[in-house]
Amino acid sequence: MSTQTIPSAVTPTLVARRRRGSNLPAGTRLRSMIAPYLFIFPGFVLYGLIMLYPTVQTVLLSFRDWQIAPGADSPWIGFDNYARAFADPVFLNSLVNAVVYTGVTVPLQIIIGLFLAVLLNSKLPGRVVFRVLFYLPVVTSWVVVSLLFRYIFSSDGGVANWFGHDVLHILTGDVAWFQGRWTALVAICALGVWKGVGWAMLIFLAALTGVPTELHEAAAIDGAGAFKRFWYVSLPMIRSSMAVVVILLIIGGFNVFISVLLMTGGGPGEETQVPLTYMYQQAFKFLDFGYGSSISFILTAIVLVISALQYWWTRRLARKAEN
Amino acid sequence: MKAAKITGAAVAVAALVALAGCSTSGSNAPTSGTLSGTVTFWHAYSADSPEVQTLEKTIIPAFEKLHPKVTVKDVAIPYDDLHQKLITAVAGDQLPDLVRSDIIWVPELANLGVLQPLDTTLSDFKTLADQTYPGSLATNKWKGHYYGLPLDTNTRVLMYNQAVLDKAGISTPPATMDELLADGPKLKAVGAYAYADSGASGWNVLPFIWSGGGDITNANVTKASGYMNSAKTEKVVQTLVDMYKSGYLPSLILGDTGGLSTSDGLANGTYATILDGPWMYPIFASQYPDFKLQDSAVPSGAKGSVSVVGGEDVVMTKSSKNKPAAEAFMKYLLSSDAQLAMAKVGQMPVLKGLGSKLTAINSYYSQFATQLETAKPRPATPAWTQIDTILQDDIRAAIKGDKTVKQAMDDAATQSDALLAKYSK
Numbered sequence: 001m002s003t004q005t006i007p008s009a010v011t012p013t014l015v016a017r018r019r020r021g022s023n024l025p026a027g028t029r030l031r032s033m034i035a036p037y038l039f040i041f042p043g044f045v046l047y048g049l050i051m052l053y054p055t056v057q058t059v060l061l062s063f064r065d066w067q068i069a070p071g072a073d074s075p076w077i078g079f080d081n082y083a084r085a086f087a088d089p090v091f092l093n094s095l096v097n098a099v100v101y102t103g104v105t106v107p108l109q110i111i112i113g114l115f116l117a118v119l120l121n122s123k124l125p126g127r128v129v130f131r132v133l134f135y136l137p138v139v140t141s142w143v144v145v146s147l148l149f150r151y152i153f154s155s156d157g158g159v160a161n162w163f164g165h166d167v168l169h170i171l172t173g174d175v176a177w178f179q180g181r182w183t184a185l186v187a188i189c190a191l192g193v194w195k196g197v198g199w200a201m202l203i204f205l206a207a208l209t210g211v212p213t214e215l216h217e218a219a220a221i222d223g224a225g226a227f228k229r230f231w232y233v234s235l236p237m238i239r240s241s242m243a244v245v246v247i248l249l250i251i252g253g254f255n256v257f258i259s260v261l262l263m264t265g266g267g268p269g270e271e272t273q274v275p276l277t278y279m280y281q282q283a284f285k286f287l288d289f290g291y292g293s294s295i296s297f298i299l300t301a302i303v304l305v306i307s308a309l310q311y312w313w314t315r316r317l318a319r320k321a322e323n
Numbered sequence: 324m325k326a327a328k329i330t331g332a333a334v335a336v337a338a339l340v341a342l343a344g345c346s347t348s349g350s351n352a353p354t355s356g357t358l359s360g361t362v363t364f365w366h367a368y369s370a371d372s373p374e375v376q377t378l379e380k381t382i383i384p385a386f387e388k389l390h391p392k393v394t395v396k397d398v399a400i401p402y403d404d405l406h407q408k409l410i411t412a413v414a415g416d417q418l419p420d421l422v423r424s425d426i427i428w429v430p431e432l433a434n435l436g437v438l439q440p441l442d443t444t445l446s447d448f449k450t451l452a453d454q455t456y457p458g459s460l461a462t463n464k465w466k467g468h469y470y471g472l473p474l475d476t477n478t479r480v481l482m483y484n485q486a487v488l489d490k491a492g493i494s495t496p497p498a499t500m501d502e503l504l505a506d507g508p509k510l511k512a513v514g515a516y517a518y519a520d521s522g523a524s525g526w527n528v529l530p531f532i533w534s535g536g537g538d539i540t541n542a543n544v545t546k547a548s549g550y551m552n553s554a555k556t557e558k559v560v561q562t563l564v565d566m567y568k569s570g571y572l573p574s575l576i577l578g579d580t581g582g583l584s585t586s587d588g589l590a591n592g593t594y595a596t597i598l599d600g601p602w603m604y605p606i607f608a609s610q611y612p613d614f615k616l617q618d619s620a621v622p623s624g625a626k627g628s629v630s631v632v633g634g635e636d637v638v639m640t641k642s643s644k645n646k647p648a649a650e651a652f653m654k655y656l657l658s659s660d661a662q663l664a665m666a667k668v669g670q671m672p673v674l675k676g677l678g679s680k681l682t683a684i685n686s687y688y689s690q691f692a693t694q695l696e697t698a699k700p701r702p703a704t705p706a707w708t709q710i711d712t713i714l715q716d717d718i719r720a721a722i723k724g725d726k727t728v729k730q731a732m733d734d735a736a737t738q739s740d741a742l743l744a745k746y747s748k
Binding site: 067068069070072150151153154155156158176177178179187263264265267268269270281284285286287 | 406407410413414416431435436437574577578579580581582583708709712715716719720723
């Protein structure tokens with residue numbers, strides 16, 4: 001962070017000095033003032049078109065009883081859609097499911113991802129192969145792996161039942177995973193962790209390679225064991241990566257969609273709905289786009305608040321560490 | 324522009340006259356070469372089976388031969404995506420000229436005001452409509468107008484595995500609901516389920532509800548209370564609950580997406596009977612060539628054997644820029660040539676007159692033709708997808724034991740009433 005502030009602190013003085021020295025004509029000065037904006041203009045237009053405009057439209061939608069047909073009257077109903085959401089047991093249930101999914105998958109992805117990163121950061125024979133193998137699930141399509149996990153967890157001849165029953169002997173019989181809310185969530189979470197671990201691993205690996213080996217050597221000379229070196233040397237050095245990973249994983253956790261849609265479709269009986277599948281059902285199946293929009297905004301608000309809290313908390317920790 | 328409009332109208336009239344003539348005479352050769360332009364047709368014909376091929380290699384070329392200046396651009400969209408694609412197209416005003424729509428979407432699309440009412444657009448609508456099965460035709464009606472024509476139809480019949488029935492000492496498939504119940508313990512003793520289904524939506528449970536004398540809405544589709552929670556409907560649902568609890572019905576009905584599918588289970592002898600449609604014959608033939616699939620009527624109850632009508636309608640959009648050509652193609656799809664071509668690949672024709680030709684193509688059509696005589700369509704309402712979800716969730720809750728049958732059906736009726744009221748104004 002600190003290395004990045006140096007050039008920006010230097011540039012204005014350089015510009016000012018040059019200005020004073022050469023007495024540039026007004027046009028050039030104007031140009032140098034406009035130039036940066038010209039550079040960000042295309043990006044901003046793109047952002048405005050594909051992010052900002054639809055977002056604002058969706059906010060407006062959420063306050064209407066929106067009718068899909070062009071030209072149809074869509075009455076303004078204020079906060080009715082939001083009030084309806086908080087009285088809707090299925091929606092509240094979907095929030096609980098998203099919290100459970102996030103609460104289970106985020107820590108597991110971080111712990112396993114970090115463990116793999118530390119392992120693959122050491123001089124292991126064939127570590128490139130392992131890095132590729134662990135990262136492979138990240139680049140595969142959600143659709144493909146969701147259907148794959150549906151087969152793995154199928155109650156009839158599924159690999160999960162075979163493994164739990166015939167190999168580990170922890171299951172007493174064939175489990176109908178997708179028939180109950182919690183067993184279905186186990187399958188959905190398993191997919192989330194399996195698919196996400198590689199990504200967390202890659203970020204941690206990149207951060208770990210940035211930790212100077214001198215520090216490790218110095219700690220080793222001081223008598224620190226492998227775990228202590230990891231805990232007191234590596235971990236504090238990768239704190240900023242950790243913060244990014246946590247925030248992005250939490251956002252991803254609340255936004256879980258494709259896997260749920262394809263594995264259970266929110267069933268059985270709406271029990272495994274998560275906010276996005278429920279939003280999708282309301283908007284695209286029932287054509288209630290107003291209600292769907294309000295659901296997506298409640299979700300956005302929740303994710304924003306969590307991210308803000310988390311950001312504030314990591315900043316505080318970092319400041320504490322610096323002091 | 325004006326001239327173009329007048330020519331267009333003249334062409335339309337010419338086409339109408341030509342087609343009206345042909346539809347009564349039964350020939351399929353309207354040789355009006357004056358139509359021109361492109362007709363875009365969205366459909367969900369299966370690309371896995373020969374359906375798309377028949378459309379693109381047989382039906383469209385034959386039509387284009389009759390109308391050399393017309394080009395039909397067909398777009399195959401997977402069934403699961405078609406509804407969403409249509410909705411997006413409605414919002415974006417990007418609908419094609421013609422759509423092969425699932426019969427349950429027609430009232431919804433009509434209610435959105437994007438469909439052309441055919442009874443006031445086509446001068447020979449009545450002639451065309453009268454050739455088709457009334458149960459299929461009814462699915463096109465919304466608020467007094469017809470917004471489409473039936474294109475293909477189907478229904479569910481009982482399919483059974485005689486080898487399993489034999490093992491349990493049962494000589495004939497269950498002809499009544501009572502027989503199905505009586506078969507339960509015998510089949511359980513040999514490790515099989517008497518009946519299996521993959522859900523509790525209207526498509527799944529209505530054959531039992533209707534056969535048992537129950538219903539889910541009144542005839543005008545304005546009210547569910549008193550129908551969905553009537554004693555007769557509840558009795559049927561109670562039977563399903565009892566069957567599940569006794570182990571005659573697998574958990575698949577609860578929406579266990581990982582369970583053994585009905586077709587695999589029937590073929591491998593885990594399920595003795597299922598209800599399914601005519602498209603299953605080619606699937607069984609290719610996946611289980613050694614399995615002898617047999618069919619009979621839906622087990623009858625107090626009201627006889629009443630199954631549920633499925634199928635597709637063809638609808639014309641209001642936004643179509645080439646209505647005369649679209650109309651000509653629509654009518655061609657209803658011609659006996661096109662209908663028989665599709666019948667060969669598993670799509671049941673909607674023309675009443677094709678009876679014997681049909682069984683000559685595929686002998687299994689006869690059971691479906693008989694079942695269709697009494698089969699009923701699901702309630703025509705834009706709220707159907709929602710009501711269907713409610714019905715499914717509440718029946719599942721009853722089967723699972725989360726609610727009593729009475730609670731479940733009362734809840735479903737109350738929620739459905741509110742939705743129906745929205746559209747009955």
